[in-house]
Amino acid sequence: MKEILKKSALELAQLLRDREITSVELTELCLDAIERLDSRLHAFLYVDREGALQQAQAVDDDRVAGVELPPFAGVPVAVKDNMCQRGIPTTCGSLMLEGWKPPYDATVITKIKQARLPIIGHTNMDEFAMGSSTEHSAFGATRNPWDVERIPGGSGGGSAAAVASYMVPWALGSDTGGSIRQPGAVTGTVGAKPTYGAVSRYGLVAMASSLDQIGPVTRTVADAAALQDIIDGYDPHDSTSLPDVPVDLLDASRELEAAQDLSGLRIGLVEQMQGEGYSQGVLDVFNATVERLRERGAQIVTVSCPSFEYSLGAYYLIMPAEVSSNLARFDGVRYGNRVEPTEGPVTAETMMSATRGAKFGTEVKRRVILGTHALSAGYFDAYYGSAQKVRTLVQRDLDAAFAQCDVLISPTSPTVAFRFGEKSNDPMAMYMNDIATIPANLAGVPAMSVPAGLSEGLPVGVQVIAPAHEDARMYKIAAVIESLATDDAAQCPVEALEEAL
Ligand code: GLN
Numbered sequence: 310m311k312e313i314l315k316k317s318a319l320e321l322a323q324l325l326r327d328r329e330i331t332s333v334e335l336t337e338l339c340l341d342a343i344e345r346l347d348s349r350l351h352a353f354l355y356v357d358r359e360g361a362l363q364q365a366q367a368v369d370d371d372r373v374a375g376v377e378l379p380p381f382a383g384v385p386v387a388v389k390d391n392m393c394q395r396g397i398p399t400t401c402g403s404l405m406l407e408g409w410k411p412p413y414d415a416t417v418i419t420k421i422k423q424a425r426l427p428i429i430g431h432t433n434m435d436e437f438a439m440g441s442s443t444e445h446s447a448f449g450a451t452r453n454p455w456d457v458e459r460i461p462g463g464s465g466g467g468s469a470a471a472v473a474s475y476m477v478p479w480a481l482g483s484d485t486g487g488s489i490r491q492p493g494a495v496t497g498t499v500g501a502k503p504t505y506g507a508v509s510r511y512g513l514v515a516m517a518s519s520l521d522q523i524g525p526v527t528r529t530v531a532d533a534a535a536l537q538d539i540i541d542g543y544d545p546h547d548s549t550s551l552p553d554v555p556v557d558l559l560d561a562s563r564e565l566e567a568a569q570d571l572s573g574l575r576i577g578l579v580e581q582m583q584g585e586g587y588s589q590g591v592l593d594v595f596n597a598t599v600e601r602l603r604e605r606g607a608q609i610v611t612v613s614c615p616s617f618e619y620s621l622g623a624y625y626l627i628m629p630a631e632v633s634s635n636l637a638r639f640d641g642v643r644y645g646n647r648v649e650p651t652e653g654p655v656t657a658e659t660m661m662s663a664t665r666g667a668k669f670g671t672e673v674k675r676r677v678i679l680g681t682h683a684l685s686a687g688y689f690d691a692y693y694g695s696a697q698k699v700r701t702l703v704q705r706d707l708d709a710a711f712a713q714c715d716v717l718i719s720p721t722s723p724t725v726a727f728r729f730g731e732k733s734n735d736p737m738a739m740y741m742n743d744i745a746t747i748p749a750n751l752a753g754v755p756a757m758s759v760p761a762g763l764s765e766g767l768p769v770g771v772q773v774i775a776p777a778h779e780d781a782r783m784y785k786i787a788a789v790i791e792s793l794a795t796d797d798a799a800q801c802p803v804e805a806l807e808e809a810l
Pocket of ligand 1: 440488489743
């Protein structure tokens with residue numbers, strides 16, 4: 310692996326500005342790494358060699374011509390395959406959309422293009438972002454570069470594996486119940502879910518609209534802050550978009566990083582987020598982080614969020630309800646690869662049934678059925694209505710918690726990366742991966758995962774949760790946690806992987 314690819318996006322941007330390297334050279338290095346490693350990892354569903362090199366060349370030409378460029382111009386990026394990019398296949402990891410080329414750019418893609426980041430390709434994901442392992446991708450799973458017999462997390466395992474293995478310095482993910490943060494935790498990368506509404510969802514293929522947020526996947530906290538700075542902001546195309554708040558997250562991430570004295574900082578531990586279900590190895594790394602924070606003078610307080618116990622149940626009603634509605638458009642008429650019925654009469658209904666039967670995978674079908682049931686007359690109040698009440702209680706618990714502390718921290722994922730097949734046939738076991746990440750989606754607050762250390766030689770992430778609109782605070786504290794992590798926490802042993810090829 311070329312050492313230069315191990316540099317952060319910030320460092321690479323500096324090298325580009327200093328003309329130590331050109332964007333075409335850097336993009337070629339990423340493309341070479343993809344060529345070498347991705348046959349084994351399968352992090353990418355589509356690599357846009359030509360498009361990326363063209364964008365890189367245009368940046369280089371402008372730099373030579375003395376045109377003023379945005380600060381990160383020329384640093385390549387990858388995007389999860391559920392963000393529409395004009396003319397580039399965007400499949401959501403589903404046979405339903407195989408071969409579909411969007412006629413428009415998602416707002417985040419427009420912003421990435423304005424920032425002049427060459428888009429290297431689209432990354433693998435669980436079908437329509439449903440899963441925690443990428444095993445539900447219709448095109449085959451992604452492997453974890455730390456151990457190729459293990460999952461890279463999900464649903465955004467492709468972006469996380471691509472960044473962890475240095476194939477690309479940074480990437481975009483989407484997070485409905487943890488799909489940026491859990492892959493971050495199990496691949497030793499940084500993943501952030503911004504405050505709901507901070508980043509436009511226009512052009513993100515919807516999973517559960519009241520929970521979905523796009524966010525950065527990087528190797529450092531500062532890079533994540535910088536990438537969120539690039540993609541956030543008000544967008545009239547998204548009715549849930551928040552008004553522009555001119556906060557420089559990158560600056561914020563640097564504020565406390567080097568601080569030796571953290572006194573005055575109140576860090577909350579949630580009683581309900583550390584016991585049952587969490588592996589001892591994960592808890593050991595988490596507790597070591599807490600101790601280091603305490604040694605630096607941070608005040609550690611324990612808070613109770615009793616309704617968190619019901620958040621998984623509430624999520625697995627609200628999310629499928631929204632999924633069943635959002636995925637209704639894939640009917641072979643409006644969207645989706647049509648399949649004609651092979652027997653019986655051909656009607657709109659039999660065609661839709663054949664299309665959805667053939668082109669959706671098992672997990673998607675399971676959730677559509679669950680969501681349709683939860684919303685059906687007679688059951689609505691009992692299921693969906695109760696889940697919405699729990700959602701309010703989760704928000705209230707968090708409000709009460711944030712009255713006692715500045716941020717909350719917890720393990721991001723209850724275990725380290727598990728082996729392929731270990732949970733893919735047991736939906737409940739798979740859903741349990743989301744216990745720590747779901748509350749932030751239900752409440753719409755920002756949360757991110759930072760590599761903190763290793764357990765059994767595999768990465769463990771610590772999650773930082775901040776109040777809504779306090780993304781800057783989240784980055785500030787995440788940078789502290791990053792500085793306290795063990796040296797090996799984010800150093801993916803990619804050389805071993807290369808040797809084995
Ligand atoms: N693992 C969660 C799920 O399967 C998270 C999905 C996501 O955030 N997109 O629903």
